[in-house]
Amino acid sequence: MSLSDLLYNFTEWLRGTWLTEFALSISDTSLSFWIVTNFWSIPIFQTIHILSIAAAFSATFMFSLRIFGIAGGSRTIAQNSRRYLPWAWWGLLFLAISGILMIIGEPVRELINPWFWIKMVAIVVLIVLSIWFQTRTIRSAAAAPSPWVASSAVKGGAIALLILWCFVIYCGRFIAYAPV
Amino acid sequence: MILESLWRSLETSAVGEFVATNSWAFPTLETLHVIFLVTVVGTVAIMDLRLLGLASNQTAVTEMSRDTLPWTWVGFVGAAITGGLLFVSKSTTYVINPYFQIKMILLVLAGLNMAIFHVFTWRTVSTWDSETAVPLGGKIAGLLSLIFWVLVVFFGRAIGFTLGMFYV
Numbered sequence: 001m002s003l004s005d006l007l008y009n010f011t012e013w014l015r016g017t018w019l020t021e022f023a024l025s026i027s028d029t030s031l032s033f034w035i036v037t038n039f040w041s042i043p044i045f046q047t048i049h050i051l052s053i054a055a056a057f058s059a060t061f062m063f064s065l066r067i068f069g070i071a072g073g074s075r076t077i078a079q080n081s082r083r084y085l086p087w088a089w090w091g092l093l094f095l096a097i098s099g100i101l102m103i104i105g106e107p108v109r110e111l112i113n114p115w116f117w118i119k120m121v122a123i124v125v126l127i128v129l130s131i132w133f134q135t136r137t138i139r140s141a142a143a144a145p146s147p148w149v150a151s152s153a154v155k156g157g158a159i160a161l162l163i164l165w166c167f168v169i170y171c172g173r174f175i176a177y178a179p180v
Numbered sequence: 181m182i183l184e185s186l187w188r189s190l191e192t193s194a195v196g197e198f199v200a201t202n203s204w205a206f207p208t209l210e211t212l213h214v215i216f217l218v219t220v221v222g223t224v225a226i227m228d229l230r231l232l233g234l235a236s237n238q239t240a241v242t243e244m245s246r247d248t249l250p251w252t253w254v255g256f257v258g259a260a261i262t263g264g265l266l267f268v269s270k271s272t273t274y275v276i277n278p279y280f281q282i283k284m285i286l287l288v289l290a291g292l293n294m295a296i297f298h299v300f301t302w303r304t305v306s307t308w309d310s311e312t313a314v315p316l317g318g319k320i321a322g323l324l325s326l327i328f329w330v331l332v333v334f335f336g337r338a339i340g341f342t343l344g345m346f347y348v
Contacts, residue, residue, distance in 0.1 A: 042341070043334070043337050043338050043341050046337050047330075050217075050218065050333050050337065051333055053218045054217075054219075054221040054222040054225065054333075055222060055225070057215075058218065058221075058222020058226065061219065061222070061251070062223075062248075065251075071246075071247035071248075072239075072247055074239060074240075083235065083236060166211075169215055169218075170208075170211045173211040174211075176207070177207045
């Protein structure tokens with residue numbers, strides 16, 4: 001079975017669940033109607049979505065560079081985390097808000113979509129792993145004698161999280177291309 | 181016109197046809213374009229906020245520049261390559277799209293803003309490197325940069341919603 005078949009079957013399965021009725025009930029709301037009838041609303045939500053990815057992804061990236069000792073070397077891990085990590089979490093909040101607005105605007109296209117649900121699972125994994133990784137790294141750096149040098153496990157974790165971010169972005173773009 | 185035939189030949193080139201017809205190529209290139217462009221916008225914004233005295237004020241301006249600028253360039257080159265490949269798949273449709281045209285102008289303005297900052301304001305950086313408040317030229321460059329890049333993202337996204345709405 002090819003990947004396209006798998007995605008097709010996933011879509012068919014989603015269509016049979018309560019999600020279809022739920023999506024249709026969202027499309028009956030006045031907010032959904034307002035988004036549909038205002039041409040620029042979706043492009044503006046998507047712009048906010050991309051700018052939020054820029055904030056969150058780059059903040060995660062800069063924190064990772066510090067772990068590798070490539071950037072932010074004059075500051076400790078704790079100082080770097082205070083500088084960058086709030087941008088990752090606030091970015092995530094704005095991603096959720098703009099994302100929910102996009103769902104309200106196009107509920108069937110989003111909720112009956114295999115890429116959307118793959119993305120949601122990946123985001124949950126990303127959030128849980130990020131919290132775990134960040135707290136552990138900050139704690140171990142604070143306890144270590146200075147200068148702190150990241151273990152290869154920490155470096156591997158930083159790279160894995162960046163790859164997971166890219167995968168989430170990939171799924172997000174493919175939502176637009178799945179046949180509904 | 182000579183340009184028109186250039187756009188058409190790009191579109192009918194092997195690369196152009198591959199991107200246009202392969203069902204995975206276009207969205208994959210778009211994804212890579214997004215990953216590169218968020219790197220550009222994010223790292224640029226980190227530097228801009230330092231110039232505006234809004235973040236990283238305890239860190240020297242030159243250090244912030246060393247930390248971010250190489251990645252801005254990596255992102256920019258990546259975004260330019262992936263953007264170029266997206267472009268060749270529908271060159272004739274893109275060039276006449278006003279949002280595409282405005283985006284290109286904004287990219288030039290963002291580049292000029294950066295160049296002016298590095299040629300003029302940057303000359304005296306050693307005297308204000310560790311200050312929270314940078315000279316007015318630096319603040320203006322930071323603010324303009326944020327505005328230009330936000331607009332680049334908006335116009336870039338607008339292209340996808342307006343392709344095929346314009347004809348020669």
